[in-house]
Amino acid sequence: MKILVCIKQVPDSAQIRVHPVTNTIMRQGVPTIINPYDLFSLEEALRLRDKFGGEVTVLTMGPPMAADSLRKALAIGADRAVLLTDRFFAGADTLATTYALAQAIRKIQQTWGELDIVFTGKQTIDGDTAQVGPGVAKRLDLLQLTYVAKIEECDPEKREIVIERRAEGGVQVLKTKLPCLVAMLEGTNEVRRGTINDSLRAARAEIVTWSAKDAEIEDLSKCGLKGSPTIVKKVFAPKARTERAAFVEPGVTANDSAEAVLAAIFKRHPSLEEDMTKLVSGF
Numbered sequence: 001m002k003i004l005v006c007i008k009q010v011p012d013s014a015q016i017r018v019h020p021v022t023n024t025i026m027r028q029g030v031p032t033i034i035n036p037y038d039l040f041s042l043e044e045a046l047r048l049r050d051k052f053g054g055e056v057t058v059l060t061m062g063p064p065m066a067a068d069s070l071r072k073a074l075a076i077g078a079d080r081a082v083l084l085t086d087r088f089f090a091g092a093d094t095l096a097t098t099y100a101l102a103q104a105i106r107k108i109q110q111t112w113g114e115l116d117i118v119f120t121g122k123q124t125i126d127g128d129t130a131q132v133g134p135g136v137a138k139r140l141d142l143l144q145l146t147y148v149a150k151i152e153e154c155d156p157e158k159r160e161i162v163i164e165r166r167a168e169g170g171v172q173v174l175k176t177k178l179p180c181l182v183a184m185l186e187g188t189n190e191v192r193r194g195t196i197n198d199s200l201r202a203a204r205a206e207i208v209t210w211s212a213k214d215a216e217i218e219d220l221s222k223c224g225l226k227g228s229p230t231i232v233k234k235v236f237a238p239k240a241r242t243e244r245a246a247f248v249e250p251g252v253t254a255n256d257s258a259e260a261v262l263a264a265i266f267k268r269h270p271s272l273e274e275d276m277t278k279l280v281s282g283f
């Protein structure tokens, strides 16, 4: 199978600080990581490759330093890495990002053959829009499977894939045709560490680096700031809350036993006891 995984290098959100005056994110000195959702995609792609053969390509659009994340993806087990980098891409919103990524994916297909699956994460931990996956699918006219929690089956011969997706109030099981785009949720698998051979290969590997011209992106007016209709009007840090938590169940105090608290809650919400009993007993 030929699989592509879109990955984004993001600042480690656990270490981000907001500038007290400008309210912008202070990126200096903040380590970068691969967007965690993209690691779940990468693992799922590697599992399919291990089962059916083929190759996994990772693609990122970003500044030259995003090559670090691609190298990490190679060390985890990806076969090829493509960095799309050019000053024309600076200041891209999601519309411009999806345009550039979709064009690069077309070029990847021309160069290394048609893809069976394009993976993205559900969202990033910095931009957080969750628009890029669906946007790329739309631009490439691919069937899109979003909020995917599990790939149940994949049959490259029959050109079919069956997935579980998290839906409001339950789980949907969907079957569709390949090629398609899959946007993976968090916590869907355990990401492998990669072997020593993968690390050695990654250290020596060439990162294929494409400018807009290399990727045959002709309409530069659709790239970067020029191609971005989104305007950030205001950025602000939310005020820290000062209110304290309040007891919602009248008659229950902090000194009551857990059993007494539960009994009071269930008396007030009888259906909750039934739901929780079902949940605990596995129904």
Ligand SMILES: Cc1cc2nc3c(=O)[nH]c(=O)nc-3n(C[C@H](O)[C@H](O)[C@H](O)COP(=O)(O)OP(=O)(O)OC[C@H]3O[C@@H](n4cnc5c(N)ncnc54)[C@H](O)[C@@H]3O)c2cc1C
Binding pocket: 006, 007, 008, 035, 037, 038, 059, 060, 061, 062, 090, 091, 092, 093, 094, 095, 097, 101, 119, 120, 121, 122, 123, 124, 126, 127, 128, 129, 130, 131, 132, 133, 228, 230, 231, 232
């Ligand atoms: C006006 C404006 C200007 C901006 N300027 C900049 C800027 O100069 N520099 C900058 O870094 N950001 C900039 N951004 C943010 C930029 O729009 C987003 O980072 C980008 O569009 C991706 O959106 P997201 O992070 O919400 O991705 P989501 O839609 O939440 O991501 C979903 C998935 O899409 C894939 N994906 C997302 N981005 C990429 C990527 N770049 N490469 C490969 N795969 C990807 C990943 O698989 C990810 O899990 C700007 C935004 C606006 C509105």
